[in-house]
Amino acid sequence: MGEAKIFFMFLVMVFLQGAVSEVHTVGDELQWNTGANFGSWSQKYNFSVGDTLVFKYVKGQHNVYEVTEATYRSCNGSTGVLATYESGNDQIELDQAKKYWFICNIGGHCLGGMRFFIDVKEANSTNIRPPTPQSEPLPPPPPPPASSCATIYVFDGWSFWISLIAFGVLLQL
Numbered sequence: 001m002g003e004a005k006i007f008f009m010f011l012v013m014v015f016l017q018g019a020v021s022e023v024h025t026v027g028d029e030l031q032w033n034t035g036a037n038f039g040s041w042s043q044k045y046n047f048s049v050g051d052t053l054v055f056k057y058v059k060g061q062h063n064v065y066e067v068t069e070a071t072y073r074s075c076n077g078s079t080g081v082l083a084t085y086e087s088g089n090d091q092i093e094l095d096q097a098k099k100y101w102f103i104c105n106i107g108g109h110c111l112g113g114m115r116f117f118i119d120v121k122e123a124n125s126t127n128i129r130p131p132t133p134q135s136e137p138l139p140p141p142p143p144p145p146a147s148s149c150a151t152i153y154v155f156d157g158w159s160f161w162i163s164l165i166a167f168g169v170l171l172q173l
């Protein structure tokens with residue numbers, strides 16, 4: 001693969017990471033339930049404006065309250081409630097760069113751990129991360145002729161020496 005192609009793919013990856021909004025299922029496969037650790041879930045991801053949170057749960061067993069920080073800390077959902085959701089498949093678009101605080105307001109669930117907050121960042125400035133580790137293990141291009149007898153064999157004498165000198169110069173760059 002040519003270097004130009006690799007560079008192009010790198011650009012595409014950077015572009016995609018910066019431009020495409022992400023959909024985060026709260027709690028991952030455990031979803032919005034008692035027993036999941038939402039504190040550690042929320043720390044696994046970066047959240048940017050334009051991303052969407054999806055709360056999945058059995059309707060009626062839980063709900064989702066977006067609340068103030070004070071209500072998040074007290075777990076008292078009688079005040080400080082900014083928005084409520086209870087469909088069992090709640091999609092919440094994160095449209096502001098701010099901290100979002102969420103609790104479940106079914107009896108005891110918030111104190112039992114069904115709460116978390118996220119710090120949503122502006123999409124443009126902070127979401128372009130350095131290349132992910134997945135893109136780094138690309139091997140460097142294999143060194144030219146030195147190890148390839150077949151290639152050297154077809155050169156006549158002059159070409160061989162010129163190539164050798166050129167290669168030597170390249171190595172010293």
Ligand SMILES: [Cu+2]
Pocket residue numbers: 034061062063104105106109110114
């Ligand atoms: Cu609940």
